[in-house]
Every structure is written in C-alpha cells, then in structure tokens.
Amino acid sequence: MRFSPVVRRAFISSLPVMMGYLAMGFAAGVLLAAHSGISMPAVWGATTSATSISGALQFMIVDWARMQTPLMQVALLTLCLNIRYAMYGLSLIGKFKNITWWKKLYLIWSLTDETYALEVAEKESSHNDSIRYCLTLAALNHLYWIAGVTSGAVAGMALPFSDKGIDFAMTALFIVILTDQCREAQNRIPAAIGGFAAIIAFLIFGSQNMLIPAMIIMITAFVVARPKLDAKREAKVNE
Amino acid sequence: MNSYMLALVAVTGGVTILLRAMPFILFGSGKQPPAVIGYIGRVLSPAAIAMLVVYCMGVYAESRMTAEHMFGAAELIAAAVVVLLQLWRRNPLLSIIAGTAIYMVLVQCVM
Structure with a gap:
C-alpha cells in the first residue's frame, strides 16, 4: 500500500x-x-x-x-x-x-x-x-x-503489582503542567491567584466541595485585577 | 448500563466540543472577539491548573496528615521530585512516571 x-x-x-x-x-x-x-x-x-x-x-x-x-x-x-x-x-x-x-x-x-x-x-x-x-x-x-x-x-484490570499510590499520576500531571506554565513570567501571577483561591476554598469547604468556590474567588479576583494584570501584559508586548 | 457514566460522557464531551467550536460559531464571519474574553482565557488556564494541584494535595492532606504517615512526607517528596525533574529535563512523561513510581514505593514500603 x-x-x-x-x-x-x-x-x-x-x-x-x-x-x-x-x-x-x-x-x-x-x-x-x-x-x-x-x-x-x-x-x-x-x-x-x-x-x-x-x-x-x-x-x-x-x-x-x-x-x-x-x-x-x-x-x-x-x-x-x-x-x-x-x-x-x-x-x-x-x-x-x-x-x-x-x-x-x-x-x-x-x-x-x-x-x-x-x-x-x-x-x-x-x-x-x-x-x-x-x-x-x-x-x-x-x-x-x-x-x-x-x-x-x-x-x-489485572496489574501484576499493588497499585497503591498510583493515583499520584494525576497529581504529577498537574504539577508538570503548572511547572511548564510558570516558565512564562506572565502565567505566574494568574497561577498564584488560582492557587491562593484554592487554598482558601480548601480550608473553608474541604477538598470535596472546594472547586466551585475556588473558581468563583479566582474569577472575581481576575475581574477586579484586570486593569493591573492586562496592562502589565500589554506593556510587555510593547517592549 | 451505567447511566451516570453515560451522562458523564455526554457532559464532559459536550462541554469540551462546545469550547472547541466557540470561536468558529462566534467569530467565523470575521468579527473581532472582545478583549475581555482573551484576557479571561489567558489567565484562567494557569489558575485552573494551580487550583487542581491544590485540590490533589488537599485530598492527600485530609487523609494522610498523621504521624503514622509522617505528615504527608511521601506526597511532598514525590511532588518535589516531579518539579525538579521537570525543570531539569523538560520531559513530562519522565517526570510523571518517576514521581509516581517514587510515591508508590514510599506509600507501599516506607510510610
């Protein structure tokens, strides 16, 4: 062929x-x-x-x-x-x-x-x-x-060894993506805001109910901080 | 048949495909997208990933922050290995497989 x-x-x-x-x-x-x-x-x-x-x-x-x-x-x-x-x-x-x-x-x-x-x-x-x-x-x-x-x-369905701890693969995947994103300076403040919002939501609501409140907190923060965050990016582009 | 799984397939697939199609639906005719959309999309990606890292570590914190499990040392060690390997070699597969393997050895044999 x-x-x-x-x-x-x-x-x-x-x-x-x-x-x-x-x-x-x-x-x-x-x-x-x-x-x-x-x-x-x-x-x-x-x-x-x-x-x-x-x-x-x-x-x-x-x-x-x-x-x-x-x-x-x-x-x-x-x-x-x-x-x-x-x-x-x-x-x-x-x-x-x-x-x-x-x-x-x-x-x-x-x-x-x-x-x-x-x-x-x-x-x-x-x-x-x-x-x-x-x-x-x-x-x-x-x-x-x-x-x-x-x-x-x-x-x-038939692993030849104990799979205890294999769930860490998901954590590792997210850590890898985050590490790569933080190589770019413009992603660091957004990532910090997201992480901080998530920690607050985790402390108040616990892991099983934290994601929606965390997203509400971070989106609010992004809307409020837009003049600062967006301006910063434009300044960088114009350099 | 597992009806929850069917619904899960429909929701995850539906939302993902709709997101991919959004620019073609809204701006296919050549209209310019408003700046705020670009901004939110840009900042939300790293923020959502950071949130998921906190979520994953939070799940471990709730069950393993005890003396018996050395206060989550296995999670911290494995996470540090993943970050350092990724910074050094820039190979996602290597970082994920090595970090997970170290974590599995730690929780099965040490703590």
Whole structure:
C-alpha cells in the first residue's frame, strides 16, 4: 500500500504525539480501571477518550466516576479546565474556511493541545493539501489517545503489582503542567491567584466541595485585577 | 448500563466540543472577539491548573496528615521530585512516571 506524500508527512509529524498519547493515555486508563470502581472500565475508557480527547480531563473523569460528582460541577470544571480550547480556534478560522461541514466538524472536535500546535505550524503548499494534512494528523492523534486509554484500562484490570499510590499520576500531571506554565513570567501571577483561591476554598469547604468556590474567588479576583494584570501584559508586548 | 457514566460522557464531551467550536460559531464571519474574553482565557488556564494541584494535595492532606504517615512526607517528596525533574529535563512523561513510581514505593514500603 502506498500513501500520498501529504499523508506521510502528517504521519511523521504525529510520531512524537504518538509516544506521548500512548503513554499518558495508558496511565489514565490504568487509573480508571484501578480507582474509579466502575464496571467495564475498558468500554468507558474508550468512550470517554473518543468523545473528549483531553488529557487532564481524562484523569479527572476517574475521580468523578468514583464519587459520582454532580453533573453541574462536572460541567463547570470541564469548562475551566478546557477553556484554553476556546482560544485555539481563533487562529484556525481562516485555515478551516470553505471545506465540507463534516470535515470542519471533525477538525474542530479533534483539536487537542498537540494537534493544534502541529496544525498551526503546518506549511503545505495548497489549501487542499493543508486540509488533508490536518485531517490525517487529527485522526491519527485521536486514535493514539483512544488506544492508550483503552489498553491502559484493560491492563489496569489485572496489574501484576499493588497499585497503591498510583493515583499520584494525576497529581504529577498537574504539577508538570503548572511547572511548564510558570516558565512564562506572565502565567505566574494568574497561577498564584488560582492557587491562593484554592487554598482558601480548601480550608473553608474541604477538598470535596472546594472547586466551585475556588473558581468563583479566582474569577472575581481576575475581574477586579484586570486593569493591573492586562496592562502589565500589554506593556510587555510593547517592549 | 451505567447511566451516570453515560451522562458523564455526554457532559464532559459536550462541554469540551462546545469550547472547541466557540470561536468558529462566534467569530467565523470575521468579527473581532472582545478583549475581555482573551484576557479571561489567558489567565484562567494557569489558575485552573494551580487550583487542581491544590485540590490533589488537599485530598492527600485530609487523609494522610498523621504521624503514622509522617505528615504527608511521601506526597511532598514525590511532588518535589516531579518539579525538579521537570525543570531539569523538560520531559513530562519522565517526570510523571518517576514521581509516581517514587510515591508508590514510599506509600507501599516506607510510610
């Protein structure tokens, strides 16, 4: 079987994503099987990974499934956790113009951090090739993620060692993301506000009821501090 | 069939897809997005992640801040390992796997 050069280029640029998604998905899948207490974890691993394609969310789903978290809270948390996705599309509106609706829908649905980064960077010579490249890349990354989570969930049903403490993978994931975000100076004050709001909410409400109050506190703080925080950023851009 | 899980799939998937589609729905025709949206989106991402770190550590604090568990030393050590490894090697998988492995050894064998 021979693939067109566009498809081949998409496959090659998807390789690093494959490593990441298979491994990270596998960890989330193991956790789902070992810690959520649901039956048929492989089925739910496949379903959740196929529909939302979102790393941090996949780990939160384990906790939500175990505690049967109220859906309103799930919706609000998903919104905060994934609000960055609402920014991604802004730079792809032009690229995804004038294509069949179902292709466009799929490209939007499959827009993860990694897929976005590669799609923004792609430099195919024609619009047709661009779309083909993006569709191939999106579908491959989507498949890697589903494969990782599902195989992890299967493996997690029969781990050869004690899984006590494996829940730390989720904590570690969030710490890694936070560490990387804090490399950029402009993220440090927002992260500090978020962390401080969360500590206040934790001390008052305890871990199981803290997230909604924490989000209310931080959004209030951001609205109040906007003249300061936003101005600071503009000054930086103008430098 | 687990109806809670079905609802969970619908809510998480629905909200995520709606977020991804938002710019295309609102600004597909070339309108400029208001500045406040960009601002909130920018600051909320790091803040939400910081909140989740506090949440995860808070869950541990509630169950493991006892003398028997050395007042959460395993969590602090593992968290420090993750931060230092990530600062040093910039490899998310390495940091997560090493931190989790150290944590599992600590809680299973030491504290």
